[in-house]
Amino acid sequence: MMTFQAKDFTKLIGMEGFSETLLKNHFTLYEGYVKNTNTLTEKLANLRKEGKGADPEYAEMKRRLGWEFDGMRLHECYFENLGGKSPLNAEGKLGAKMRQEFGSYEEWEKDFKATGAMRGIGWAILYQDVTNGSLQNFWINEHDAGHPACCVPLLVMDVFEHAFLTDYGLKRADYIASFFKNVDWNAVEQRMKM
Secondary structure: OOOOOOOOOHHHOOOOOOOHHHHHHHHHHHHHHHHHHHHHHHHHHHHHHOOOOOOHHHHHHHHHHHHHHHHHHHHHHHHHOEOOOOOOOOOOHHHHHHHHHHOOHHHHHHHHHHHHOOOOOOEEEEEEEOOOOOEEEEEEOEOOEOOOOOEEEEEEEEOOHHHOHHHHOOOHHHHHHHHHHOEOHHHHHHOOOO
16 A cells, blocks of 8 residues: 655745745645545555445545545645746746747736636646646646646645735735745646646
């Protein structure tokens, strides 16, 4: 049975616009997703061994696994696409694709920021459709629902309150501006499949 290990993202401490308190709290939240993913995976395996794969308890745990697993993975993508210091390489593969899809990087950025600034809690995610290579910015309310099929997350921005409230209060736009100052565009571009 696969056991997941929490990744160490402490290299992000000291990042401009993100306090140590905010980051450490966010890391702790992420570690909880890892722990809960492991706990549910183990419990589900035991229920299957006991022949209880059709029981309501199994079904509810299986549903909950999507929340915990996606919470784990989305936070990993989020932290991994932070810590950068350089702007997007406009001549690179991602920059070219953004121009093709949105007309310019600036138009893509406006759309992504508008997506992240929408009322509600969730995620703003730039996805690439692996069937045709197209790029789309999506709003995802919950970890386990609404992800577009056959798409890979390229840039992930957490817009649940825990990602910004400690440092920015209700000023989500200020958080989004700080997020963009710290994007690791190399990590984002490496996620591209086409």
